[in-house]
Amino acid sequence: MSKQSLSTQPYKGTRDFFPEQMQVRDAIFSQLRASVESYGYQAYDGPMLEPFELYAAKSGDEIVSEQLYSFEDRGKRKVAMRPEMTPTLARMVASRSNQLARPIRWYSIPNLWRYERPQRGRLREHWQLNVDLLGLASVEAEVEIVQVAIDLLRGFGAGISDFEVQINHRQLMDAVFEQKLALSSEQVPLVARAIDKRAKIEPAAFEKLLVEAGCKAQQIEDLNAFLVSPLMELEADFGDNPGFKDLCRFFDHVNAIGLGPVCRFNSSILRGLDYYTGIVFEIYDKHPDNRRALFGGGRYDNLVGMFGGEQIPGVGFGMGDVTLADFLDTHGILPQVSPSIDVMVGLFDASLFDLSQQIARQLRQAGLRVSSVLVPMKLGKQFQNADKQGIPIMVMLGPDEAQQGQVTVKHLKSGEQETLAQTSLVPYLQNLLA
Amino acid sequence: MSKQSLSTQPYKGTRDFFPEQMQVRDAIFSQLRASVESYGYQAYDGPMLEPFELYAAKSGDEIVSEQLYSFEDRGKRKVAMRPEMTPTLARMVASRSNQLARPIRWYSIPNLWRYERPQRGRLREHWQLNVDLLGLASVEAEVEIVQVAIDLLRGFGAGISDFEVQINHRQLMDAVFEQKLALSSEQVPLVARAIDKRAKIEPAAFEKLLVEAGCKAQQIEDLNAFLVSPLMELEADFGDNPGFKDLCRFFDHVNAIGLGPVCRFNSSILRGLDYYTGIVFEIYDKHPDNRRALFGGGRYDNLVGMFGGEQIPGVGFGMGDVTLADFLDTHGILPQVSPSIDVMVGLFDASLFDLSQQIARQLRQAGLRVSSVLVPMKLGKQFQNADKQGIPIMVMLGPDEAQQGQVTVKHLKSGEQETLAQTSLVPYLQNLLA
Numbered sequence: 001m002s003k004q005s006l007s008t009q010p011y012k013g014t015r016d017f018f019p020e021q022m023q024v025r026d027a028i029f030s031q032l033r034a035s036v037e038s039y040g041y042q043a044y045d046g047p048m049l050e051p052f053e054l055y056a057a058k059s060g061d062e063i064v065s066e067q068l069y070s071f072e073d074r075g076k077r078k079v080a081m082r083p084e085m086t087p088t089l090a091r092m093v094a095s096r097s098n099q100l101a102r103p104i105r106w107y108s109i110p111n112l113w114r115y116e117r118p119q120r121g122r123l124r125e126h127w128q129l130n131v132d133l134l135g136l137a138s139v140e141a142e143v144e145i146v147q148v149a150i151d152l153l154r155g156f157g158a159g160i161s162d163f164e165v166q167i168n169h170r171q172l173m174d175a176v177f178e179q180k181l182a183l184s185s186e187q188v189p190l191v192a193r194a195i196d197k198r199a200k201i202e203p204a205a206f207e208k209l210l211v212e213a214g215c216k217a218q219q220i221e222d223l224n225a226f227l228v229s230p231l232m233e234l235e236a237d238f239g240d241n242p243g244f245k246d247l248c249r250f251f252d253h254v255n256a257i258g259l260g261p262v263c264r265f266n267s268s269i270l271r272g273l274d275y276y277t278g279i280v281f282e283i284y285d286k287h288p289d290n291r292r293a294l295f296g297g298g299r300y301d302n303l304v305g306m307f308g309g310e311q312i313p314g315v316g317f318g319m320g321d322v323t324l325a326d327f328l329d330t331h332g333i334l335p336q337v338s339p340s341i342d343v344m345v346g347l348f349d350a351s352l353f354d355l356s357q358q359i360a361r362q363l364r365q366a367g368l369r370v371s372s373v374l375v376p377m378k379l380g381k382q383f384q385n386a387d388k389q390g391i392p393i394m395v396m397l398g399p400d401e402a403q404q405g406q407v408t409v410k411h412l413k414s415g416e417q418e419t420l421a422q423t424s425l426v427p428y429l430q431n432l433l434a
Numbered sequence: 435m436s437k438q439s440l441s442t443q444p445y446k447g448t449r450d451f452f453p454e455q456m457q458v459r460d461a462i463f464s465q466l467r468a469s470v471e472s473y474g475y476q477a478y479d480g481p482m483l484e485p486f487e488l489y490a491a492k493s494g495d496e497i498v499s500e501q502l503y504s505f506e507d508r509g510k511r512k513v514a515m516r517p518e519m520t521p522t523l524a525r526m527v528a529s530r531s532n533q534l535a536r537p538i539r540w541y542s543i544p545n546l547w548r549y550e551r552p553q554r555g556r557l558r559e560h561w562q563l564n565v566d567l568l569g570l571a572s573v574e575a576e577v578e579i580v581q582v583a584i585d586l587l588r589g590f591g592a593g594i595s596d597f598e599v600q601i602n603h604r605q606l607m608d609a610v611f612e613q614k615l616a617l618s619s620e621q622v623p624l625v626a627r628a629i630d631k632r633a634k635i636e637p638a639a640f641e642k643l644l645v646e647a648g649c650k651a652q653q654i655e656d657l658n659a660f661l662v663s664p665l666m667e668l669e670a671d672f673g674d675n676p677g678f679k680d681l682c683r684f685f686d687h688v689n690a691i692g693l694g695p696v697c698r699f700n701s702s703i704l705r706g707l708d709y710y711t712g713i714v715f716e717i718y719d720k721h722p723d724n725r726r727a728l729f730g731g732g733r734y735d736n737l738v739g740m741f742g743g744e745q746i747p748g749v750g751f752g753m754g755d756v757t758l759a760d761f762l763d764t765h766g767i768l769p770q771v772s773p774s775i776d777v778m779v780g781l782f783d784a785s786l787f788d789l790s791q792q793i794a795r796q797l798r799q800a801g802l803r804v805s806s807v808l809v810p811m812k813l814g815k816q817f818q819n820a821d822k823q824g825i826p827i828m829v830m831l832g833p834d835e836a837q838q839g840q841v842t843v844k845h846l847k848s849g850e851q852e853t854l855a856q857t858s859l860v861p862y863l864q865n866l867l868a
Binding site for chain 1: 440441442443444445446448449450451452453456457459460471472473474476477478479480481482483484485487488500503505506507508509511513515525526528529530535537539540545547549558559570572574575577578581585687690691692740741742774775778787788791792795798801802803804805806808809819822823
């Protein structure tokens with residue numbers, strides 16, 4: 001292997017996180033953790049590799065056949081790099097379903113892998129916050145999960161008018177498809193796909209898709225009427241539908257709690273057909289430059305049972321890091337990154353290395369974050385380097401100070417400096433940085 | 435795929451992190467981060483997958499041929515799951531070597547993959563703290579890195595007599611092998627492997643390995659004499675050796691800084707032959723139940739240059755999470771995990787759901803971590819559930835309290851409770867939990 005052939009670029013569709021990007025990622029993840037932990041959710045994690053069968057059994061066909069990173073290990077076992085976290089969650093919950101206290105409130109921020117053509121917001125490796133509440137079958141669980149989703153964005157400083165939660169119910173849609181429109185089981189996925197595209201295409205194009213799905217004029221008229229109906233007008237036709245009832249209860253609760261203004265019924269929200277069983281929701285960015293679904297989730301009651309044990313009802317959502325960062329950037333609310341070093345201890349000359357290191361150790365033991373100069377260089381250069389790294393304070397020590405048990409503190413912003421006893425340095429700096 | 439065939443177990447050699455394990459992992463990683471950040475090191479990360487060539491070019495043969503998780507992606511590109519972090523570090527540094535301010539102080543806690551037979555301390559997926567200081571060629575860099583390593587363990591509460599840093603120098607060993615013993619280039623790795631095993635085997639078995647490596651009686655005698663010599667006694671033979679000089683300077687510094695008692699010269703420490711170029715060190719557990727190398731590192735000056743650009747001198751170490759947890763457990767200093775929820779808001783009956791949720795929201799907005807009961811159940815059961823989760827405080831609200839704008843706070847440890855105005859709840863709890 002010749003040296004020249006080694007590229008310094010990361011694998012296609014992945015990212016290197018240099019310290020400046022890592023600080024932003026850490027700040028975003030910290031905020032996410034604080035938000036979900038404020039609801040009592042606990043962190044979990046699973047392995048990066050899972051048995052291939054875990055995805056073959058449940059994930060969508062497109063993921064398994066076209067996007068999964070799978071291979072045989074050296075023991076001829078077929079494995080896959082996780083493309084999503086929910087199968088791992090279901091496996092873990094199933095493995096301890098008798099011991100785990102209900103309800104289960106868990107979150108994770110795994111990195112996930114999909115073989116995709118890299119484009120804006122779609123990478124081969126991305127991180128995704130997963131928040132799930134398992135063990136409750138009633139709509140109050142959705143009320144909590146939607147609150148968590150809202151407060152995640154609010155926690156970064158997003159305003160109430162920056163985004164909107166659009167909500168629908170799979171059982172209401174089943175009633176529309178099966179009873180009102182009397183679609184065949186072949187037609188349902190085609191019509192669902194048309195509805196999914198509806199917001200992005202012209203009415204005529206939407207109608208064309210429905211015709212292609214085999215819909216008659218009356219069916220198209222009925223569907224169009226349904227899709228523009230407010231929830232309250234659906235009572236006559238769907239008053240007994242459990243999905244309709246759930247939605248009414250859901251909106252009563254969010255209105256009472258004060259979250260009505262960010263929540264809206266939208267019967268065009270469908271999400272994964274095979275997966276969700278109750279309320280589904282998507283969070284939309286309302287910024288004119290970024291009008292798009294940011295993330296979403298819903299109720300899935302059939303997941304844990306695929307391991308053969310009891311069914312456990314669940315509700316949850318996943319939020320990708322790239323989409324979230326786009327949202328924060330668009331709204332000017334990316335977290336501010338603060339300087340990560342409090343003090344630089346300079347080095348006057350090589351003979352003062354040990355004393356300078358002793359002082360740096362003292363400061364660290366007092367809880368300060370301290371970088372130190374290890375090899376002699378011009379003092380001006382030392383100040384410059386510290387300033388470039390955003391370090392506010394430089395501690396210097398020449399032969400005179402060393403002899404007199406003193407130290408000089410330089411404030412790099414103002415250029416001011418003062419000399420004090422080494423024994424006063426810790427309280428002086430603690431006070432300054434408090 | 436039938437339901438019964440899906441296992442709930444994680445892939446062999448990997449771990450599921452349920453919340454109780456994840457809390458410990460998070461607590462350990464937080465302490466590691468705090469320690470390295472107190473030295474001004476900055477976090478970075480790279481992708482889980484790298485081009486196969488990155489490892490073929492540098493990692494040991496055993497890793498690439500027997501332990502690497504590598505496969506072809508759907509675009510026929512050969513990729514590997516990272517078995518170690520240093521090649522990624524080198525790639526990233528090489529890609530920006532002109533822009534990065536020197537010295538570079540970086541750390542990362544990646545998960546790494548090796549196909550091994552799972553056993554104590556060896557898993558297929560493990561996490562490893564990597565700490566590296568690049569851009570300084572002199573031994574003061576090693577003085578800092580060894581300080582960081584020491585303070586990592588001290589940060590968890592390890593005592594000065596719980597562990598020891600054993601230090602050697604590759605250039606000193608080169609002089610022994612090439613000049614003093616005049617070994618051939620074929621003999622060097624064999625003799626090195628024998629020295630590596632020396633502490634774990636009988637003197638006779640050690641001698642046998644040397645004989646098998648083609649060593650004559652005089653060579654064996656000279657090597658044995660060398661291996662038991664204190665550093666100071668090597669001056670006559672090696673006084674001009676740059677490795678010997680580095681070691682003397684290193685020990686002068688650590689003695690002056692006060693770390694002499696934890697550092698010891700040990701000429702049996704070798705580590706990866708192809709990789710390290712200067713000082714090498716290993717941290718040993720001194721506990722009688724766990725006498726073993728915990729982790730180690732050293733100077734590698736030839737790494738970044740494999741991308742064709744300039745060479746950048748470096749020094750660093752890697753520390754595995756399993757080994758570290760064993761050490762902390764053996765010494766009884768695993769981090770204490772504190773309860774992650776401050777308050778449980780109970781639910782008297784369904785009619786009080788919205789009001790209870792409003793109160794929970796208020797508490798969260800005040801910075802508290804609040805779980806809430808979402809479906810009605812017996813009050814005794816609610817107290818029990820909260821107590822089981824280690825939640826210290828329960829907030830309850832019946833119809834009388836609701837009408838009078840009051841709320842009852844129950845202390846689950848003592849069973850005491852008191853009723854107060856809803857408007858006083860936030861300051862009351864903040865004061866209680868402060």
